[in-house]
Amino acid sequence: MSCLPTYRRTQTILTVFLIAMFLVGMAALTNPRGNYEWFPFYSWSMFGLVPQQETIYRLAVLDSCGHPVDFRDAAGLVNEPGSLAAYHLVQQMGLSIANQDSRQLSTLRRAFEDSYLQSGTIYQIYQTREDPLTAWRKSGMADEAEMIGTFVTGEKLP
Amino acid sequence: MNAVNTPGLLKRLRQVFGSTPSDTLLWSSHVRIFQQARWGVIVIYAFQLYLALKTIPQWSGMASREGLLPLWPVAWMNALPYETAIYAVLMLFLTGSLLGAVLGRYRIGRIAAFFGLLQFVAWNNSYGKIGHSLHVLLFISFVLIFLPTGWHLKASNRTTRQHTLFTYWSAQAVPLIAYSMAGMVKVGCGIYQLAVGQASVFGPEGLPRHVADRLLQTGSETLLGPWVIENAWLVLPGMWITLYLELFALYALFRPATRIWFVGGLLIFHAASYFTMTIWFPQNCFLLLLLMLLFPATARRPALTLSSLQSLPLLGAFFRTVNGH
Numbered sequence: 001m002s003c004l005p006t007y008r009r010t011q012t013i014l015t016v017f018l019i020a021m022f023l024v025g026m027a028a029l030t031n032p033r034g035n036y037e038w039f040p041f042y043s044w045s046m047f048g049l050v051p052q053q054e055t056i057y058r059l060a061v062l063d064s065c066g067h068p069v070d071f072r073d074a075a076g077l078v079n080e081p082g083s084l085a086a087y088h089l090v091q092q093m094g095l096s097i098a099n100q101d102s103r104q105l106s107t108l109r110r111a112f113e114d115s116y117l118q119s120g121t122i123y124q125i126y127q128t129r130e131d132p133l134t135a136w137r138k139s140g141m142a143d144e145a146e147m148i149g150t151f152v153t154g155e156k157l158p
Numbered sequence: 159m160n161a162v163n164t165p166g167l168l169k170r171l172r173q174v175f176g177s178t179p180s181d182t183l184l185w186s187s188h189v190r191i192f193q194q195a196r197w198g199v200i201v202i203y204a205f206q207l208y209l210a211l212k213t214i215p216q217w218s219g220m221a222s223r224e225g226l227l228p229l230w231p232v233a234w235m236n237a238l239p240y241e242t243a244i245y246a247v248l249m250l251f252l253t254g255s256l257l258g259a260v261l262g263r264y265r266i267g268r269i270a271a272f273f274g275l276l277q278f279v280a281w282n283n284s285y286g287k288i289g290h291s292l293h294v295l296l297f298i299s300f301v302l303i304f305l306p307t308g309w310h311l312k313a314s315n316r317t318t319r320q321h322t323l324f325t326y327w328s329a330q331a332v333p334l335i336a337y338s339m340a341g342m343v344k345v346g347c348g349i350y351q352l353a354v355g356q357a358s359v360f361g362p363e364g365l366p367r368h369v370a371d372r373l374l375q376t377g378s379e380t381l382l383g384p385w386v387i388e389n390a391w392l393v394l395p396g397m398w399i400t401l402y403l404e405l406f407a408l409y410a411l412f413r414p415a416t417r418i419w420f421v422g423g424l425l426i427f428h429a430a431s432y433f434t435m436t437i438w439f440p441q442n443c444f445l446l447l448l449l450m451l452l453f454p455a456t457a458r459r460p461a462l463t464l465s466s467l468q469s470l471p472l473l474g475a476f477f478r479t480v481n482g483h
Contacts, residue, residue: 072377
């Protein structure tokens with residue numbers, strides 16, 4: 001059975017914990033690379049900033065004729081073309097290329113290739129600026145997309 | 159009436175928001191809401207066990223999942239053969255959940271339930287993106303570790319009952335804090351984007367832009383997504399209501415009468431999110447229903463009444479005026 005001092009201690013611990021859940025979670029907003037999170041403390045920043053025209057990265061795999069096919073439309077060539085995790089990995093890979101962080105890129109490539117690509121797949125990463133409303137109405141890859149890297153599954157970076 | 163002693167901070171909170179659900183109650187009411195809390199805890203552990211059991215048919219597929227980028231709670235996985243490490247995580251989840259459900263009366267059982275869930279959530283989110291469907295349950299599981307000895311007994315003494323109710327009240331606070339944080343971030347970002355002249359969450363383009371962006375990320379199609387994008391002005395009130403519900407969700411902890419509006423509204427919001435963006439949080443919906451409506455641990459059952467509308471923050475003043483107060 002509970003006694004009063006134990007109850008008081010629990011009140012203090014849980015009150016501090018709930019306040020910490022709020023404060024640490026909000027402080028995690030300063031960690032954009034970590035999805036605004038210090039796991040498991042999360043800012044609950046879901047759909048906070050309304051997306052404007054912004055730089056994003058797209059990935060395309062080459063089909064048997066050598067034509068690039070957007071990852072999202074490449075059912076049969078890739079695993080889970082609609083995966084949200086894949087989308088986020090592509091964004092991180094694109095950022096790593098832009099920042100010339102080859103070590104991070106190598107880690108991310110391994111994770112992406114293991115999960116979504118078959119052996120020997122040639123794929124390209126494009127950088128583009130997209131406005132979501134315009135892009136949704138138009139669909140497909142933006143015309144002004146710039147290719148920033150070509151890779152082969154399993155092949156190491158120079 | 160027996161007023162409950164609370165430390166200074168809680169007294170101050172009570173002055174600001176009103177009384178906590180378990181304060182100043184008659185003995186019979188106190189026992190009744192304690193029973194609700196007991197059952198609420200039992201169902202939470204049964205729910206976690208159900209989630210763990212549900213993974214068993216997927217174990218072989220999970221073990222072959224590639225591309226691990228381990229979060230800190232599962233950093234130890236790198237030291238073991240890959241498949242062995244995954245089965246170890248899954249066994250920890252299943253065993254911990256089983257111990258929570260069967261031995262939840264003991265703190266060690268509740269610690270095992272929390273630890274197993276932490277391992278599973280950390281591993282499941284170690285593939286490049288962190289999802290948040292189990293975060294609320296994880297935090298609730300941590301809070302429940304602090305239940306007192308004897309919480310499971312029907313005939314507990316007053317201190318044990320009050321200790322149990324405070325822990326349960328803290329567990330109820332977890333999802334509401336999360337929703338309020340989501341609301342604060344949206345409002346904060348909205349004010350910033352208004353200030354710099356961008357489309358914001360307060361304007362007609364806010365929701366359509368979110369929906370379009372999400373559909374583009376996954377290349378998916380939804381039942382209501384295209385309609386929302388093309389009918390910006392019609393969905394704007396829905397966005398404002400969502401902001402209100404999220405921002406003030408924590409208020410429902412201190413004003414039990416308003417819970418039915420908040421929980422009902424948030425459940426509709428989750429359904430709408432699914433039909434527009436395929437975003438679905440069934441675990442959070444279940445926990446909201448369980449903690450706030452099925453086992454609310456309050457003296458009165460939630461009801462859709464005019465007086466409950468009058469208790470709403472900000473809008474309550476309008477309904478009081480309408481009713482002639």
